[in-house]
Amino acid sequence: MLPLVVKRIESQSAGILSIELGDPDGVPLPPWEAGAHIDVQLVTRQQRQYSLCGDPADRGTYRIAVLREEYSRGASMYIHEYLREGRTVHASAPRNLFPIAPADEYLLLAAGIGITPILAMANELERRGATWSMNYAIRDGADLPFRADLDALGQKVTINSPDRAGRLDLESYLAEPRPGVAVYTCGPARFTDAVLEAMREWPRGSLHLERFEPKPAVVRANEPFTVRVEGTDVAVEVPADRSMLAALNSARVPVAGSCLRGICGSCAVRVVDGKAEHRDSLTSDEDSTTMYPCVSRALTPELVIAAPE
Numbered sequence: 001m002l003p004l005v006v007k008r009i010e011s012q013s014a015g016i017l018s019i020e021l022g023d024p025d026g027v028p029l030p031p032w033e034a035g036a037h038i039d040v041q042l043v044t045r046q047q048r049q050y051s052l053c054g055d056p057a058d059r060g061t062y063r064i065a066v067l068r069e070e071y072s073r074g075a076s077m078y079i080h081e082y083l084r085e086g087r088t089v090h091a092s093a094p095r096n097l098f099p100i101a102p103a104d105e106y107l108l109l110a111a112g113i114g115i116t117p118i119l120a121m122a123n124e125l126e127r128r129g130a131t132w133s134m135n136y137a138i139r140d141g142a143d144l145p146f147r148a149d150l151d152a153l154g155q156k157v158t159i160n161s162p163d164r165a166g167r168l169d170l171e172s173y174l175a176e177p178r179p180g181v182a183v184y185t186c187g188p189a190r191f192t193d194a195v196l197e198a199m200r201e202w203p204r205g206s207l208h209l210e211r212f213e214p215k216p217a218v219v220r221a222n223e224p225f226t227v228r229v230e231g232t233d234v235a236v237e238v239p240a241d242r243s244m245l246a247a248l249n250s251a252r253v254p255v256a257g258s259c260l261r262g263i264c265g266s267c268a269v270r271v272v273d274g275k276a277e278h279r280d281s282l283t284s285d286e287d288s289t290t291m292y293p294c295v296s297r298a299l300t301p302e303l304v305i306a307a308p309e
């Protein structure tokens with residue numbers, strides 16, 4: 001964790017603050033790419049993931065944005081009520097689970113606070129000279145967060161609010177599958193689920209989405225299983241009432257965890273034998289050999305994972 005000082009807090013809209021963090025001594029920060037997030041640890045000991053929404057070329061500042069949540073689990077309320085410029089927070093180095101993949105054209109779809117990674121992507125795609133457009137769904141166009149940043153991106157950005165371009169009909173906008181076009185989306189679950197549904201006929205791999213909340217999942221009853229660590233004699237029993245991550249940590253296998261809800265990616269391990277039952281919100285390919293043991297389990301009585309680095 002890096003100790004970072006709060007350099008600037010700015011109100012972006014009625015419920016959204018942007019926060020700029022920097023090294024206390026002005027040392028350049030670890031680099032990042034559009035789509036990356038940092039884990040921020042507060043004095044409350046809570047840890048939350050926030051997408052970086054500033055300029056990756058600015059090595060002196062990380063900019064994040066925090067929505068005041070109606071049913072805050074504490075972090076959002078603390079940040080809005082108590083965090084002040086000059087205070088110190090601790091943050092991880094950036095990690096990118098939502099990178100820009102090669103494509104002929106990019107459709108960026110954001111809603112609400114989901115604008116944060118999408119804004120960084122739009123700036124990056126513009127810098128690259130890529131073909132892209134963005135639709136941003138927001139309740140009130142008069143209370144638009146990141147107005148200056150969005151205005152600077154010009155005509156490629158459409159604001160879908162009742163007082164601007166109106167509601168975006170995702171079903172008709174995405175009705176026609178377009179091979180070679182990549183869709184990146186981030187926002188509340190009902191928005192990302194609607195994008196997912198509208199793209200059911202699109203080629204596999206066209207949709208890239210980032211969730212703030214775990215996706216709804218129908219899961220089978222937990223079964224106990226065994227995890228072995230490749231190249232060692234470590235064999236860990238995972239009982240039905242315990243997560244694989246907790247069992248690994250109890251056996252002193254050093255796998256980090258953060259969200260414990262299958263959305264941040266910090267606990268990723270690589271499966272080298274056996275089959276994982278993916279219960280996270282990050283995996284789109286059921287055959288993926290990357291698994292997130294905070295929530296995911298095994299479909300086979302035994303899993304072998306690569307030794308964590």
Ligand code: FES
Nearest residue numbers: 258260265267294
């Ligand atoms: S701890 Fe966040 S995905 Fe596992």
